[in-house]
Amino acid sequence: MDSTKKDEDKLNSTKCEIYEAKEENERLKRMLSKMVKDYKSLQMHFQGILTQKNSKNNIIATSNNIHEEKEQVELVSLSLGRSSTSRELIKKELLYDDQNNSNKKHNKLLFDGLELGLDCKFTQENSFEELKKENINNERSVLVQNYPPSKMDYCDEEFLQQIPQKKARVSIRAVCGTTTMNDGCQWRKYGQKIAKGNPCPRAYYRCTVSPLCPVRKQVQRCSKDMSILTTTYEGTHNHPLPFSATAMASTTSAAASMLRCTSTSSTSQQFLPNIDQNLHGKFNFTNNNAPTFHLPKTSISTSQSHPTITLDFTTNSSSTNSSSSSFNSYSTLCNNFKSEIGPSSYLGRPCYSNQPFITSKNNQNTIIEYSSGVRNSDDEWIQKNAKVSHLGFDHVT
DNA sequence: CGTTTTTGACCAGCGC
């Protein structure tokens, strides 16, 4: 008798579960159809804006291909390079710049900024070779932008042929007590080398979030100050990133944006407004937590071989300006570092900064320093980081 | 036992 009742209960419970599953299924279907509808609506809206923009700017879109390519560029990705897929597109963009004044160029930068995070153009059909090829093209595009405009004949096929296909790099220098910085991504070590001029071994890692991800990073301690860890990122993630990895990715992406927005001869003042707008474009999402991203003055130079931008999060007592720029990626990074380093490491050293400034400039790299207060105790360290964390998501005035 | 790290070998690019 009891067993029959139990069976009935079990049956009822199962029926309930099936019913709930069906309900859930229906709900998900409705959500999906709504999302598809919204997506189509957004797509149409986007097309409309594009058309409007093009007509306003008198840009002649000669074929649907141009639209398609442009759309690809304007899709968002966390990339160290551009999303352009062909040299032809580079030329079109350069022509676009040429035809438009600075205001319109600003618009372009906003679109460039939208490269961050939403590049969905990679499909499962992409072969590794295609991805590699695309990466090379991306990096080449970066290089095209790094060449001084004065020296560039934008339409010169020969010139474009001469541009070396070297990858752009973003280097992060930070005080770190562990072997590698916690940037939120998954990495696998594939090599280690003693590089010339530094007795500390250089470790080579590749991203393992996706088996086809071409992103590499190098980690090496500074020979002069063993507490400083230099992490150099190269390549473009071809997969969605974990939330915890977006800070570093957006930082490197922003740095790469700076890299490509500058030439060896330009000064910070000339291009920073554009970069600032660019970064706003990246971070002004509708999310309540949307951070405001200010990038202070700086200037960039790149080497001819591997264009490298170095973000130096190590300490510097000669802090200039304690003004109120907020640098979300920086602050999030600080929190990441903090979790790795621990508050008691390197007491007495100044903390990470919120205000970058140039400390050195040569043909190879530009060092951008961020500095703020001095860490006097564990408590103060914690307070500062808590503050930084807050600053990361609020506009600071 | 599967995954990650280590480490020597190998390769490509570059300067001489």
Added chain:
DNA sequence: GCGCTGGTCAAAAACG
């Protein structure tokens, strides 16, 4: 062509 250097590969070892 040769040597140096940076970067990658892959087999073996270590690890969980």
